[in-house]
Amino acid sequence: MRYITFALSKGRLTELSIELLEGAGIDCTELKEDSRKLILSDDKNKIRFFLAKPADVPVYVEYGAADIGIVGKDTLIEEGRDLYEVLDLGFARCRMCVAGPKELEGKMDSVSITRVATKYPEVARTYFRHKRRESVEIIKLSGSVELAPLVGLSEVIVDLVETGRTLKENGLVVLDTISEISARMVVNRVSMKMENQRITKIIEGIRKQL
């Protein structure tokens, strides 16, 4: 039997996934150990895991270096990879939003927006091109995106909003919701076919717990 390989996103998503994986009968002992090994395994079920940066998970899965991945929807839409998105795992919920100063509230359709700061340039570009039929200048930032409208770097931002507290404390509001975000399970298109029975069993094992 071949090994089925999972690519997991480093950090919180993995911690939250372990319970679901164990519930589906996968032995995560090695995964829970604080180890420096890069590839961890459940040899009885012939399953391997590795941890990767979230943005890399869809890449590993698309290219078939991993059969299954667990990753946030935000990364999936930003990366736009050709994958099967088979399960919404329901945790790490938030929203991908356009946000900006309170003055713009309700006026999104009338004012023209020229600069957008974001950690998600593809998401922002697609949104403004398709939904608003506008070409905007996308300014890619690596963090604290809320700062951009405050210091005049951009008119609006595209970012993840969980509770909305950071926005509120800085006088910003959500202007539009682009997409609902949560952790997803993705599968390589070929693996789904070549290892259909085993992968379907894993999917069903997890689905039952949701």
Next chain:
Amino acid sequence: MKRWNIYTPEGVQDILFESCRQKRLLESKIRDAFRLNGYKEVETPTIEYYDTFGGERGLINQESMYKFCDSKGRLLVLRPDLTVPVARVAATRLRDEPFPIKCCYIGNTFSFDELGGGRQNEFTQAGCELLGINSAEADAEVVAMAIETVKAAGIDEFQIDIGQVGFFKGLMAESGLSEDEIEEVRELIDQKNLVGVEQVMDRHKVRTPLKRIILDLPKLFGSKDILHKINPEDIGKEATKAIENIKEVLEILEDRNLAQYVSLDLGMVQSLNYYTGIVFRGYTYGVGFPILSGGRYDKLVEKFGRECEATGFSLGINMVMMALERQKKLVKQEPEGVFISYEKNARKIAGDYLRQLIQNNCTAELDLMQMETEESKKYARLRGFSKFVCIRNDGSREEIML
């Protein structure tokens, strides 16, 4: 300024010696399979007018094509595909040819889309097109040909997934969704995104049995048993016809003893603007992408001026090479041939011996650099010769197996 002179452009590569030999060998096996099955090879130009692929017909995204101009300012492309040129030929040069026409090709294609995971911007495609028939027989023939081709390539663990775009189109026509919504559903089904499909369908009033099948579409793949889950009364005329078509194709493939390679995927809904009936894809271990894809495209040739139903497939030679390598199925070249080292006065004897070997279809090479014996042997071994022959001034011959 020659900053780039030692590099190849992104997405293209040199293929040398052993890999090149393997690739040619693979191509010749595939070419033989095509020929034995009655497909006649055609060669079309590497460059075509942009209008053949793009423009209003929009068969292929403009951003995925390599474009440049001819001397009169007309837009040209490096062909992104070989089916479209064959369709053009079928409608023009072959317009008086009786049907069916069985064409095949092996050639390089170019696309910006295909990069990463073993894909290059320049890649070799081998394919067959069966023009002028629309029947389950023809559909099955092309699927069977795809199976034969993969087998001829030396891959024995593989799977061909069959779908029928008429099934999805039929369900959508019954559902009453708008064009934009249909596209949204299509994308979600293509990604097997059950939750997404559910969210879209919840926004609409669609009668329950039909809705259930649309929601199930991402899961409708696997053995032919999935067909039992579908009640013809729920799905409308077009979708029912599509199912009948699939059943017939499967029966024919069973008759040809090929059923074990085939499974179904009714949620296969890519490239709907191109395909009109049966669609299929081939998968194997070791590569993350399909190794082949094909299907029925009855409206394509018509765009070039002749009504002609057609079906075909193309196989990615580079993908198959990668699969063979990962599956450890590439057969290494056994040492063969004779390397001839000779002393100065034996030049004529060595030359005659060389010619004689070559005439007998044996690879042979002279030691042009007149190396020392040990060095010469080392070179011969490195180049994969099986025999080393040293010819002395007096004409005596020393032979060593390497």
